[in-house]
Amino acid sequence: MSMARGITSRAHPLWLAYILHRISGLALALFLPLHFWVLALALTDPARLDGFLTLTDNGVVKLAEFGLVFLLAVHMFGGLRVMAMEWLPWSAPQKTLAAAAAALSFLIATLFFLQAI
Amino acid sequence: MGSLFTVTNTRFLEVTVERDEGKSQAFRVPAYENQTVLDVVSWIQQNADPTLSYRFACRVGMCGSCAMMVNGVPRWTCRTHISKVLEGEAVTIGPLLNLPVVKDLVVDMDPFFDKWVAAEGVHHGGLTRDDPIAAVDEESAARVEANAGIECINCSVCYAACDTVAGNPDYLGPAALQRAWTLLNDAKDEGRIAILDAVSGSGGCHNCHSMGSCTTYCPNELDPMSAIAGLKRETAKSFFRRGR
Numbered sequence: 001m002s003m004a005r006g007i008t009s010r011a012h013p014l015w016l017a018y019i020l021h022r023i024s025g026l027a028l029a030l031f032l033p034l035h036f037w038v039l040a041l042a043l044t045d046p047a048r049l050d051g052f053l054t055l056t057d058n059g060v061v062k063l064a065e066f067g068l069v070f071l072l073a074v075h076m077f078g079g080l081r082v083m084a085m086e087w088l089p090w091s092a093p094q095k096t097l098a099a100a101a102a103a104l105s106f107l108i109a110t111l112f113f114l115q116a117i
Numbered sequence: 118m119g120s121l122f123t124v125t126n127t128r129f130l131e132v133t134v135e136r137d138e139g140k141s142q143a144f145r146v147p148a149y150e151n152q153t154v155l156d157v158v159s160w161i162q163q164n165a166d167p168t169l170s171y172r173f174a175c176r177v178g179m180c181g182s183c184a185m186m187v188n189g190v191p192r193w194t195c196r197t198h199i200s201k202v203l204e205g206e207a208v209t210i211g212p213l214l215n216l217p218v219v220k221d222l223v224v225d226m227d228p229f230f231d232k233w234v235a236a237e238g239v240h241h242g243g244l245t246r247d248d249p250i251a252a253v254d255e256e257s258a259a260r261v262e263a264n265a266g267i268e269c270i271n272c273s274v275c276y277a278a279c280d281t282v283a284g285n286p287d288y289l290g291p292a293a294l295q296r297a298w299t300l301l302n303d304a305k306d307e308g309r310i311a312i313l314d315a316v317s318g319s320g321g322c323h324n325c326h327s328m329g330s331c332t333t334y335c336p337n338e339l340d341p342m343s344a345i346a347g348l349k350r351e352t353a354k355s356f357f358r359r360g361r
Contacts, residue, residue: 008189009278014329014342085327086346 021078070109077101135211154194171222181272191277193336213277237315238296241308263302275331287320291331291341298344322348
């Protein structure tokens with residue numbers, strides 16, 4: 001079965017919400033050690049931290065920050081969606097919730113991005 | 118206009134059938150106005166290659182024996198019109214995923230039905246034939262939950278659609294778990310503890326990642342994902358109450 005065929009059966013909102021949640025979680029897990037390391041510089045090497053922070057004026061870094069906030073938002077709302085779906089006996093269309101979670105995440109990340117530039 | 122027996126077709130379908138050991142075979146099948154995917158497979162078997170093996174019985178969406186992968190999506194082929202799935206004039210038909218292939222389009226359904234039993238999807242009666250027939254309140258919340266899942270035809274479309282089944286051969290799967298949820302809500306079934314134990318094990322309901330492919334592709338529009346969510350709640354409540 002070709003790759004395209006493998007994707008066909010998964011191209012529906014709930015599966016996409018699942019994979020978005022999983023990938024955002026993995027990406028955040030990879031980011032966190034780096035994040036803590038940079039924070040630790042405040043104690044170990046403040047000058048180096050200041051040098052690093054000037055990088056945040058860079059447009060590419062701003063775009064990366066947008067991505068980071070998007071990951072956080074999408075993971076948080078995705079998690080809330082899963083908990084609501086599994087713990088509250090809702091029969092409401094889960095597709096709507098999944099779409100709303102993604103849309104709200106995107107809105108928040110975009111607002112942050114607009115404020116940053 | 119041709120007679121009944123000399124219909125001339127101007128359109129042909131390019132049908133690819135995924136046969137044994139991953140080998141694909143192409144067939145040109147005359148197109149008709151009213152033609153299901155099962156009709157296409159039957160035409161091939163009757164007119165092009167009598168060795169093609171496939172399975173069907175009722176042809177009206179009741180028996181659950183004709184499910185196949187159609188363009189990568191599990192479907193009941195007897196109720197799927199070919200025009201719904203054609204990509205141009207082409208279609209690819211293969212055996213259901215997540216089950217061992219016996220030959221061509223025929224899969225071994227044993228693992229599917231074994232899990233149905235492993236999930237305690239059997240009646241746990243508490244009365245004898247001498248007892249009066251117990252009244253069932255059709256309006257009760259539990260009965261409404263039970264009714265939601267009783268139209269399952271055991272076609273295994275949900276089982277073939279589920280990535281969790283693909284990743285964990287021990288996972289009971291959407292159909293068996295939905296059956297367990299139906300029985301848990303059935304006032305006449307007295308197997309509550311047995312069911313909760315069966316569905317909370319290593320292959321049980323907590324494996325489900327709520328990807329929702331079962332609910333998306335169920336041909337009878339049932340909702341196994343929500344049924345499994347119900348089992349997750351009940352097994353969790355049971356754990357906190359009974360410590361098991």
